[in-house]
Amino acid sequence: MSKIEDKLYTTRYRVDHNTHLKIADMEVCRKCEGKPCTIFCPAKVYIWDEDHIRVVYEGCLECGSCRIGCPYFNITWNFPRGGYGVQHKFG
Amino acid sequence: MEETFDLVIVGGGPAGMSAAIVAARAGIKTIVIERGEFPGSKNVYGGVVYVHEIEKILPDFWKDKTAPIERIITDSRIVFANDHGAMQVGYKTDRFSDPPNVITTHRAKWDRWYANKAKEAGVLIVNNTVVEEVLRESTGKVIGVRTGRPDGDLHCKLVIFADGAQSPLLVRAGIRKEVKAEHVALSVKETIQLSEEEVTKRFGTKPGEGVTFEILGSLADKMDGVAIMYTNKDTVSLGIGANLEQWKKSKVTPYEMIDKLKEHPMIKPLVDGGQTKEYVAHWLPEGGYDTIPKLYGNGYLLCGDTAMLFNALHREGTNLAQETGRLAGEMAVRAIKEGDTSERMLSEYDANVKNSFVLRDMRKYRKFPHLLFNNPMIFQTLPDVVGDMIEEMLLVDGKSKKEKQKIIVRNIRKKVGLCRLMGLAWRAWRSVK
Amino acid sequence: MSDQEWKGVLVFIEVTDGKVQEVGWELLGEAKKLASKINQNVQALIIGHDVEKFAKDAIAYGADVVYVVDDPGYKNYITKTYAKAFVEIVNKHKPDIALIGATNLGRDLSGAIATVLKAGLTADCTGLDIDDQSKKLLSTRPTFGGNIMATIFCQKGKPQMSTVRPKVMKMPEPDPKRQGQVIKESVPVDPKDLTVKILEYIPDSCLESVEIEHAKILVAGGRGCNTPAGLDKLKELAKLIGGELCGSRPLVESGAITADRQVGQTGKTVVPRVYIAVGISGAIQHLVGMQNSDCIIAINSDPNAPIFKVATVSIVGSWQAIVPAMIEELKKRMGRQ
Numbered sequence: 001m002s003k004i005e006d007k008l009y010t011t012r013y014r015v016d017h018n019t020h021l022k023i024a025d026m027e028v029c030r031k032c033e034g035k036p037c038t039i040f041c042p043a044k045v046y047i048w049d050e051d052h053i054r055v056v057y058e059g060c061l062e063c064g065s066c067r068i069g070c071p072y073f074n075i076t077w078n079f080p081r082g083g084y085g086v087q088h089k090f091g
Numbered sequence: 092m093e094e095t096f097d098l099v100i101v102g103g104g105p106a107g108m109s110a111a112i113v114a115a116r117a118g119i120k121t122i123v124i125e126r127g128e129f130p131g132s133k134n135v136y137g138g139v140v141y142v143h144e145i146e147k148i149l150p151d152f153w154k155d156k157t158a159p160i161e162r163i164i165t166d167s168r169i170v171f172a173n174d175h176g177a178m179q180v181g182y183k184t185d186r187f188s189d190p191p192n193v194i195t196t197h198r199a200k201w202d203r204w205y206a207n208k209a210k211e212a213g214v215l216i217v218n219n220t221v222v223e224e225v226l227r228e229s230t231g232k233v234i235g236v237r238t239g240r241p242d243g244d245l246h247c248k249l250v251i252f253a254d255g256a257q258s259p260l261l262v263r264a265g266i267r268k269e270v271k272a273e274h275v276a277l278s279v280k281e282t283i284q285l286s287e288e289e290v291t292k293r294f295g296t297k298p299g300e301g302v303t304f305e306i307l308g309s310l311a312d313k314m315d316g317v318a319i320m321y322t323n324k325d326t327v328s329l330g331i332g333a334n335l336e337q338w339k340k341s342k343v344t345p346y347e348m349i350d351k352l353k354e355h356p357m358i359k360p361l362v363d364g365g366q367t368k369e370y371v372a373h374w375l376p377e378g379g380y381d382t383i384p385k386l387y388g389n390g391y392l393l394c395g396d397t398a399m400l401f402n403a404l405h406r407e408g409t410n411l412a413q414e415t416g417r418l419a420g421e422m423a424v425r426a427i428k429e430g431d432t433s434e435r436m437l438s439e440y441d442a443n444v445k446n447s448f449v450l451r452d453m454r455k456y457r458k459f460p461h462l463l464f465n466n467p468m469i470f471q472t473l474p475d476v477v478g479d480m481i482e483e484m485l486l487v488d489g490k491s492k493k494e495k496q497k498i499i500v501r502n503i504r505k506k507v508g509l510c511r512l513m514g515l516a517w518r519a520w521r522s523v524k
Numbered sequence: 525m526s527d528q529e530w531k532g533v534l535v536f537i538e539v540t541d542g543k544v545q546e547v548g549w550e551l552l553g554e555a556k557k558l559a560s561k562i563n564q565n566v567q568a569l570i571i572g573h574d575v576e577k578f579a580k581d582a583i584a585y586g587a588d589v590v591y592v593v594d595d596p597g598y599k600n601y602i603t604k605t606y607a608k609a610f611v612e613i614v615n616k617h618k619p620d621i622a623l624i625g626a627t628n629l630g631r632d633l634s635g636a637i638a639t640v641l642k643a644g645l646t647a648d649c650t651g652l653d654i655d656d657q658s659k660k661l662l663s664t665r666p667t668f669g670g671n672i673m674a675t676i677f678c679q680k681g682k683p684q685m686s687t688v689r690p691k692v693m694k695m696p697e698p699d700p701k702r703q704g705q706v707i708k709e710s711v712p713v714d715p716k717d718l719t720v721k722i723l724e725y726i727p728d729s730c731l732e733s734v735e736i737e738h739a740k741i742l743v744a745g746g747r748g749c750n751t752p753a754g755l756d757k758l759k760e761l762a763k764l765i766g767g768e769l770c771g772s773r774p775l776v777e778s779g780a781i782t783a784d785r786q787v788g789q790t791g792k793t794v795v796p797r798v799y800i801a802v803g804i805s806g807a808i809q810h811l812v813g814m815q816n817s818d819c820i821i822a823i824n825s826d827p828n829a830p831i832f833k834v835a836t837v838s839i840v841g842s843w844q845a846i847v848p849a850m851i852e853e854l855k856k857r858m859g860r861q
Contacts, residue, residue, distance in 0.1 A: 004344070005667050006367075007281070007346055007367060007370035008370065009667065009674070010368055010369050011370055011371060012369075014128065016783075017782035017783040017784050018782050018783070019777055019778075019779050023778070036339045036340070036341075039338070039341055039342065039343075039344055040338035040339060040341060040344070040345065041344075041345075042344075042345040043372065044346070052747070054773075054777060055777040061371055061373075062133065063257075063277060063374055064257035064374065065272075065275075065338070065372075065374070067257070068270055068272050068335070069272055069335055069339055081221065081239060082126050082218075082219040082220040082221040082238075082239050083126075085127075086133070086371070087127060087132040088131065088132050088133065088134065088198065088199045088369065088371060089197075089199055089368070090197040090199055090200075090282040090326070090328075090371075091131055091132075091135045091199040091202075091371065
């Protein structure tokens with residue numbers, strides 16, 4: 001078994017200064033039960049930290065699941081800037 | 092940008108690049124806009140490519156020593172697994188080795204090689220660029236795209252959208268509806284390094300030949316697991332996914348799920364000791380025929396995953412992308428040469444796709460996604476029942492065969508119910524006939 | 525060539541615009557510590573034109589040997605020419621470890637060198653150490669978002685390479701009386717490699733791109749004031765006193781600031797004259813990036829916020845009241861002058 005961080009370390013990224021993922025309204029997250037984004041995100045981008053969701057955008061694998069999987073559509077989602085984000089070696 | 096192009100293609104994957112090659116060969120001034128560092132850098136797939144469709148564009152490509160072919164698949168298996176065992180049905184033949192039928196490749200290497208073929212044909216490929224907006228004139232006709240680069244507007248006669256299963260661009264432009272969670276499967280995949288000899292040995296193949304496994308069942312905590320395992324030259328592609336609507340209710344994360352898969356008694360001996368070289372995630376657009384958007388409009392065409400063209404039953408996606416890309420390219424040539432890129436003219440593309448195996452197959456399997464989605468029994472109860480049945484048959488414990496038969500039928504009755512089972516069989520038949 | 529033949533801890537001394545980048549001196553201090561653990565010497569490499577004069581400074585800061593590659597062809601940085609020179613020195617003198625400052629130049633150069641030498645390279649490290657048993661270099665760096673620190677070592681490949689960000693390592697005290705050896709190495713530039721000619725330097729007109737490490741005054745925002753109104757007030761304050769805006773990790777995640785303005789474990793380490801921390805709790809991930817600032821002014825409504833442990837001036841209260849009041853008062857006083 002390996003940790004998700006070990007897995008993400010095998011993947012190549014060109015990390016941008018800007019986050020391409022933002023929580024639209026943190027209050028919505030506070031009221032959200034279950035917070036499914038913290039489970040289904042394959043890159044563990046979303047982490048519940050006491051009273052807010054952390055967004056570790058650097059590890060995003062750009063699958064888009066959070067955009068439509070958030071029950072409240074509370075994530076402002078864009079592709080990373082051209083040339084940034086995950087860059088597959090195998091795919 | 093001051094230069095003008097006849098054809099702008101959004102996305103440098105198999106669909107977009109196929110369209111580009113066809114168009115450029117016919118003298119159409121073509122540009123492909125790719126958001127990754129190079130074509131393939133943003134693509135993920137299970138791992139098999141179908142030779143027939145590629146040969147329509149690159150005849151005898153598999154004889155080209157530079158083609159990044161991993162292994163030629165001569166052994167295909169379907170696996171029905173529960174969490175402690177698996178039933179395999181497979182077919183091995185040497186009829187698929189020369190000429191090859193199906194090959195494994197790595198998307199990042201394949202798309203890059205394919206893009207070089209496009210460059211040879213005269214296509215201009217611009218990487219590191221995201222298309223942000225669709226440009227329309229006052230009549231609503233699509234006349235180009237706006238990219239993220241400064242002065243990044245591109246005007247053209249026709250746009251082909253080949254930008255993948257999730258296209259927020261097309262949703263914003265009102266060309267496609269946003270995807271629903273139940274229409275996609277979220278999958279994660281690891282490329283696991285062994286060595287060429289080790290892969291050949293463990294999978295029992297000839298050197299250069301390989302095996303594919305399509306795996307269905309309750310692979311992890313009774314989630315609807317659909318997994319694949321494909322052999323590459325010196326690596327194994329191992330992927331597992333489930334419907335996104337399921338993931339929303341899950342207690343297991345995708346990375347935990349793939350780790351559990353690696354511990355499965357059938358999988359473990361094949362990948363144990365290997366080193367994970369890459370971990371990726373992607374969607375499989377599983378919604379089927381009913382989720383396919385309109386494939387054309389005034390000044391534009393859609394092809395590949397963007398058009399939700401994916402055959403869930405046969406796990407075919409790249410060949411549908413390749414074929415519709417080719418058809419879109421041919422349509423582009425005709426429309427641009429005749430000076431008519433109106434919706435009426437482009438409807439011919441839709442007819443061509445409908446008549447091809449692409450939509451014929453998707454229409455045939457129209458009900459299949461519903462079958463999987465509405466019958467959790469397939470993933471949750473059936474694998475155990477089948478497993479128990481086979482184990483009972485194989486177990487030598489002194490009971491007579493007639494006794495064993497009774498036990499099996501009793502088990503099926505108790506866990507599934509004979510009528511329910513027959514009902515499922517009937518629905519399954521209906522969904523694929 | 526066995527591993528035992530590779531000896532020495534080499535530090536690249538970057539000279540840009542006729543000035544030595546201080547990260548080079550910081551790394552010499554670190555190199556000394558590492559070298560003493562493996563009984564090896566400290567080496568420095570200076571590449572450029574008219575750079576021989578810096579050799580004695582390198583010795584003062586801790587180098588035992590300084591290799592100087594001085595040639596007009598190296599006046600302007602070109603990856604190929606610098607990489608070729610670096611690789612030639614490495615192949616000749618075989619250092620066990622090579623350290624490069626993670627400046628733009630350093631990042632560019634280190635990747636090129638590591639590729640040619642097939643050496644392992646760990647970028648943007650925040651910690652360096654030697655493994656007791658294997659005597660290999662251990663490089664520590666934060667992973668995505670700083671959830672986990674990764675310690676990396678190179679199984680094979682020489683030299684073991686790391687880049688370290690400026691101001692992460694402590695600046696050592698120079699000792700002008702130190703003795704050392706200066707070796708002039710001749711690595712002439714191949715004219716064919718001069719593929720780039722610098723015509724003009726145009727200052728970056730993009731205001732967003734800034735190097736906060738060079739700012740003397742920083743106004744930092746944290747979760748406590750991470751709203752558009754809060755950010756506006758902080759920007760106003762910064763502009764008024766000639767400072768730069770920066771912040772903790774949550775401001776990057778919300779898109780309020782870009783990552784190059786982030787201070788902390790996964791961001792930058794800064795040592796400004798004045799650091800005004802508004803709505804920052806002072807979690808350790810942030811503190812490590814700014815605790816050595818000369819004067820820290822902390823504003824937080826929570827009297828138990830850890831930031832107050834390092835603050836020079838602690839103000840317990842809400843930023844909504846305090847920051848506008850500060851701005852008004854500053855305007856008055858600056859107007860008076």
